[in-house]
Amino acid sequence: MTTPSPVRMMYAIRCRVSGSRTRAEIDDFLIEHPVTRKLVAFSSIDSPWRHSPALLPQAEAQARADALRRASGDPWQIELAPNACPNCGRDIGPDRIDFCYPRVLKSGPWRAGCNEHDGGCGFEIEGSSYDDVVTKWNLMQAEALETA
Numbered sequence: 001m002t003t004p005s006p007v008r009m010m011y012a013i014r015c016r017v018s019g020s021r022t023r024a025e026i027d028d029f030l031i032e033h034p035v036t037r038k039l040v041a042f043s044s045i046d047s048p049w050r051h052s053p054a055l056l057p058q059a060e061a062q063a064r065a066d067a068l069r070r071a072s073g074d075p076w077q078i079e080l081a082p083n084a085c086p087n088c089g090r091d092i093g094p095d096r097i098d099f100c101y102p103r104v105l106k107s108g109p110w111r112a113g114c115n116e117h118d119g120g121c122g123f124e125i126e127g128s129s130y131d132d133v134v135t136k137w138n139l140m141q142a143e144a145l146e147t148a
């Protein structure tokens with residue numbers, strides 16, 4: 001007997017600040033340190049390799065982001081990570097910036113898609129916000145797996 005597994009909803013912890021005359025741009029995220037296995041800011045390690053953001057359950061991720069915000073004064077936040085494509089099963093990294101974006105700059109529906117230019121199948125859905133469309137995406141994958 002198999003019980004349907006709960007939908008996997010995992011969160012990355014990120015900090016993004018647009019650059020301006022008065023402050024430097026920040027685009028940072030937490031990773032698992034390759035040696036110590038502790039969660040550290042990507043910018044804090046000297047590594048030539050690309051690292052994927054660490055993924056945590058929501059409550060744990062939120063607690064980390066809150067602590068970092070208090071300690072650094074920078075706007076650390078949690079961000080829902082996409083699961084694999086519900087149509088073709090291709091893994092989509094939480095740091096894919098072209099996976100999900102608003103159709104029209106700063107407004108309108110958001111799209112999430114398995115981009116053909118990345119070797120994906122072209123499957124695409126829409127939602128009212130980043131969280132809305134990525135939540136739908138993750139729920140669809142759970143349904144696809146159960147009927148497979």
Ligand SMILES: [Zn+2]
Pocket residue numbers: 085086087088089090114120121122123
């Ligand atoms: Zn796909």
